[in-house]
Amino acid sequence: MTGATSKAGPRVGSKPSVARERILATASRLFYAVGIRAVGVDRVIAESQVARMTFFRHFPTKDDLVVAFLARRVELAEAELAQLRADAGDDWPRALLGWVADGVTTARGTEGFRGCEFINTAAEFSDPSHPVRAIAARHRAWIRDQMQEALVALGHPAPALTAQHLLMLRTAAVVAASLEGFDDDEGTFARTWWSLIA
Incomplete structure (x- = not known):
């Protein structure tokens, strides 16, 4: 993981992305149950059932x-x-x-x-x-x-x-x-x- 993060997130005034919400819900469940470092991006992508490109469009880094x-x-x-x-x-x-x-x-x-x-x-x-x-x-x-x-x-x-x-x-x-x-x-x-x- 890097120490810096980007400004990833929904634009002000825009409707929340269904894909983003699904990724976030999946990650929240896994992060709490398993731990941050134990959960890789590939697992979040697989369990949230989104395309890799979709994931990184919403969250450029873990x-x-x-x-x-x-x-x-x-x-x-x-x-x-x-x-x-x-x-x-x-x-x-x-x-x-x-x-x-x-x-x-x-x-x-x-x-x-x-x-x-x-x-x-x-x-x-x-x-x-x-x-x-x-x-x-x-x-x-x-x-x-x-x-x-x-x-x-x-x-x-x-x-x-x-x-x-x-x-x-x-x-x-x-x-x-x-x-x-x-x-x-x-x-x-x-x-x-x-x-x-x-």
Whole structure:
């Protein structure tokens, strides 16, 4: 893989390409289930059933595809949180903090769970300046900032530091869940999470 990526993606105002969406859906499934480096372009082309030329027209390099994979995850998370905030009304701060925490408990019970796609993908790219690492870092910073905003709204005395601690706690729990199953029948994670918020 190269360290640079092109500006691959749909043109502004254009309809999403069916082929591009199929490639991205196939790659997303394979990247999460198998890993980035273990999945070659040829496998993505074969399983998405597109021509080689079509693939490279949409994604000139594999790195472009990995960036698009994470960018799609960012879009989904931001849209979900925006909807949650709209639905929660005045109770959005606690709803937001609960949403972040619930991601740990619901994800680990999902069939095929392999941890956080951002953590997993970033672990496969050692160069901190790589676009993939940059997307992962921005997404984690966005989650932290969202939690800090919620803590400020709740009148927490140390919102910035607590948001950082919550992000660390969530990261540890997700990694533990992917490696060890993270059996938490006694609810230790939730109690620790809400005690930091309280």
